[in-house]
């Protein structure tokens with residue numbers, strides 16, 4: 001189901017002091033790594049049915065390819081992500097400029113990626129993996145050492161737990177779910193919980209009710225008042241959560257005063273799929289990041305580790321290129337802690353974000369040489385100085401019609417985007 005960032009009651013506005021305090025690090029960090037990793041990764045996106053037909057999917061492969069539960073459990077018993085290297089994953093995120101992680105602790109298939117005591121359908125009790133290892137503990141340790149926040153994705157919808165599917169026993173499922181969430185909070189101290197599957201695609205009378213979402217949020221904040229929770233905790237029209245979650249899309253307009261995060265895949269799937277060939281380019285990633293920041297949102301970009309626990313090299317390469325752009329010439333200032341300005345109209349040649357008394361005009365498509373970049377003002381302000389980020393190259397600023405004409409003295413720089421730092425005198 002498509003989700004939008006805004007919408008009545010889907011998330012706290014930034015002027016809610018309690019939410020604003022709790023989410024301040026998250027709004028500063030802006031850019032996170034989503035990690036879809038679970039028992040489905042062991043199939044690497046492909047399943048050959050008994051009749052010989054090959055079915056392709058990623059994290060939905062059990063359901064979409066009609067794999068019988070016993071067969072899915074059998075394959076999960078061979079899952080051995082021995083090459084899972086938490087430090088390498090954290091390094092890939094840092095190199096990308098991603099400042100928080102959200103890893104799937106439990107996806108719709110119900111398989112827990114930590115040694116939960118609520119059932120034996122998990123990486124400790126049902127796999128070929130080293131029973132002395134705990135990948136969430138390893139990731140927490142590496143993230144802490146690198147100063148990166150760790151969050152968990154948790155699917156309310158559970159295909160494996162028989163009590164989820166039966167209205168009469170659903171309370172028993174909810175009890176196990178609360179037990180798992182307490183384990184995650186007590187044992188790994190996540191900064192954020194990213195819920196999903198609060199909807200139930202098959203049963204319109206979804207047992208997960210509006211009341212459930214409100215109870216869940218209260219329960220979690222009782223365990224950790226600093227915890228940030230997304231808006232997929234219940235019927236989004238009612239239950240707040242802390243931020244909206246547009247998926248595979250960026251709201252066309254700024255969602256000013258709201259907290260939201262656009263989550264996207266780097267290729268065609270969330271979970272690993274060996275045949276995946278369509279990868280976003282670094283230029284697309286940088287442009288998405290700038291679009292999101294200039295409209296006041298966060299960007300959660302996904303990687304899907306393979307059956308061994310390794311992030312695919314094409315993902316690592318694109319993320320590294322993105323991180324290099326962010327780190328060069330202080331261009332990351334256009335993203336980290338930056339947001340919607342409201343002072344200018346979104347230009348045709350790029351994006352404009354604001355941090356304090358600086359506007360960051362990121363140019364992604366240069367007009368013909370000598371043609372100035374026009375910036376239409378939406379409110380009275382002045383530009384007191386302007387230069388190309390990271391260089392002594394001045395930018396000539398001239399008032400023109402409904403705004404300003406910006407003319408850099410030299411040629412365009414860099415293949416991804418060039419950032420002009422415009423120091424302003426705000427209204």
Ligand code: FHN
Nearest residue numbers: 001059060196197247263270
């Ligand atoms: O069904 C899931 C899907 O597998 C994936 O986890 C995405 C990520 O946001 N969420 C759901 C689809 O909206």
